[in-house]
Amino acid sequence: MSRENRLVYSTDRGRVKEEPSQESRRSGDGIVRIQRESKGRKGKGVTCVRGLPGSDADLKLLLADMKKRCGCGGTVKDGVIEIQGDKRSEIKALLEARDFRVKLAGG
Known part of the structure; x- marks a missing residue:
């Protein structure tokens, strides 16, 4: 959608918000990656x-x-699931039971 055709404000409805489409998320390569992170969380780890x-x-x-x-x-x-703590093994077992291809990423 070009910027010229984008409706921002209408006198009938007020401010118009664009709904993001579900197809905007990339499907990737079909592999679900599980990673432990603690950066930007004051040392608290999340999966x-x-x-x-x-x-x-x-x-x-x-x-x-x-x-x-x-x-x-x-x-x-933003399309990323964050679980508190290091729960990689439990999440991997759950996703493999649902027929996802799972890979543990990171160290």
């Missing part, structure tokens, strides 16, 4: 899951199952 297909609503449903399985908190940010 990040990248490369999952689907919309944010699908990721939130999967996140709920992960949080129940791991017994900890988590969130979805």
Whole structure:
């Protein structure tokens, strides 16, 4: 969509927000990568899951199952699931049971 055709404000509806399309997320190479990160979190480690297909609503449903399985908190940010703590083995077992190709990334 070019910038000239983009509607920003309408007198009927007020400010117009664009809805991001579900196809905007890249599907990747079909491998789900699980990585532990602590950078920018004051030393607190989280497990990040990248490369999952689907919309944010699908990721939130999967996140709920992960949080129940791991017994900890988590969130979805920009298509990446973040689970508190180092829960790579539990998440890997859960995703492999759902027929995802999983790879442990990082050190």
